[in-house]
Amino acid sequence: MDDDIGDxxxxxxxxxxxxSMRAHSSSPRRLPMYERAAGxxxxxxxxxxxxxxxxxxxxxxxxxxxxxxxxxxxALVIAxxxxxxxxxxxxxxQHWVVSLCLxxxxxxxxxxxxxxxxxxxxxxxxxxxxxxxxxxVTLLIFSAENQAAFMSPVASLATSFQxxxxxxxxxxxxxYLCILIxxxxxxxxxxxxxxxxxxxxxxxxxxxxxxxxxxxxxxxxILTQVRQRKTFLKVxxxxxxxxxxxxxxxxxxxxxxxxxxxxxxxxxxxxxxELRRPSASNDSNCRxxxxxxxxxxxxxxxxxxxEEPKPGxxxxxxxxxxxxxxx
Numbered sequence: 001m002d003d004d005i006g007d008x009x010x011x012x013x014x015x016x017x018x019x020s021m022r023a024h025s026s027s028p029r030r031l032p033m034y035e036r037a038a039g040x041x042x043x044x045x046x047x048x049x050x051x052x053x054x055x056x057x058x059x060x061x062x063x064x065x066x067x068x069x070x071x072x073x074x075a076l077v078i079a080x081x082x083x084x085x086x087x088x089x090x091x092x093x094q095h096w097v098v099s100l101c102l103x104x105x106x107x108x109x110x111x112x113x114x115x116x117x118x119x120x121x122x123x124x125x126x127x128x129x130x131x132x133x134x135x136x137v138t139l140l141i142f143s144a145e146n147q148a149a150f151m152s153p154v155a156s157l158a159t160s161f162q163x164x165x166x167x168x169x170x171x172x173x174x175x176y177l178c179i180l181i182x183x184x185x186x187x188x189x190x191x192x193x194x195x196x197x198x199x200x201x202x203x204x205x206x207x208x209x210x211x212x213x214x215x216x217x218x219x220x221x222i223l224t225q226v227r228q229r230k231t232f233l234k235v236x237x238x239x240x241x242x243x244x245x246x247x248x249x250x251x252x253x254x255x256x257x258x259x260x261x262x263x264x265x266x267x268x269x270x271x272x273x274e275l276r277r278p279s280a281s282n283d284s285n286c287r288x289x290x291x292x293x294x295x296x297x298x299x300x301x302x303x304x305x306x307e308e309p310k311p312g313x314x315x316x317x318x319x320x321x322x323x324x325x326x327x
Contacts (some may be wrong), residue, residue: 035149044175044225055232060120062228063172067127068113070170074134076107077162090150104135106130126198127171135185143192153193157206160189161213175221182217186210 045052082099109126113119119126142156153160164182167173173181192208 044222044229052238055229058232059228061116063114064116064119064123066170067123067130067172068110070166071106071110071113071130072129073170074166075103077262078102078106085150098137102133105133123172127173131167131171131173131181134163134166135181139185139188139192143187156189156193157209161209164213165217168221169224175218178221179214179218182214186214251285 078099082095085095109130112126138159141151142160164185167182167185168178171178190210
């Protein structure tokens with residue numbers, strides 16, 4: 001798997017690919033949101049299935065944490081509305097029952113997200129269940145009669161915007177599903193409260209507000225995806241560069257140890273390691289002094305090679321001398 005990811009990230013690490021790839025990426029008809037992005041803006045993904053799978057493996061914990069924070073926020077909002085109704089004596093037994101049931105379901109989802117393996121398999125049904133519950137409950141509240149309603153028109157509109165933004169930001173769903181569910185929810189909201197708010201003359205203003213909220217949600221969704229995927233690519237490229245540097249260093253060390261005596265090779269490797277890690281204050285001084293030390297070590301090694309006679313040469317000289325004496 002790591003080799004496949006390395007093969008996929010190598011063109012991006014090199015900074016340039018083949019001419020066809022450069023021409024395709026520089027085409028004015030297509031502006032990718034991030035490097036190696038697929039052509040579907042409504043469902044941001046990488047072109048490579050290997051990269052996409054590794055991205056989900058690395059970023060799923062962040063997605064789960066964001067969903068858990070959204071569940072906590074929804075539970076706090078439900079508790080706040082229940083306390084508000086209790087303080088102003090507008091609560092009934094059904095309000096308490098519905099609030100307790102919703103909070104219990106939310107905490108059950110929160111506990112289910114703690115099982116990472118199971119939640120990773122069933123995160124989509126869990127997201128659908130959460131979306132269905134918050135949409136159903138808020139639409140039932142909006143459809144209540146005037147004497148049973150406890151939200152003002154402004155509070156109802158703000159709550160609908162809140163639900164739409166929750167769908168786009170914290171619930172893990174694809175972008176096209178977020179747009180579809182959010183649009184249906186906004187249409188149902190306007191249908192239910194059309195004759196109850198008494199604001200028929202502000203229909204165009206509310207339409208502009210709904211469109212603006214949906215555009216804001218799409219912008220936040222795409223911005224989050226682009227930032228996370230760019231960060232993933234940068235981290236992957238830096239890891240590949242570090243791995244290549246380590247392999248190159250190991251190869252050089254092995255080559256030095258294979259052609260030099262162990263003592264000289266150890267001194268060279270020690271000086272080379274000091275040369276590769278200079279301090280920020282005396283960078284140039286360290287490089288100059290270490291380079292001088294390396295040259296001096298090599299010179300000493302060469303002198304030792306010249307001064308120390310080899311055993312083969314000694315044997316050859318002895319045989320020549322003995323042959324001369326016999327003759």
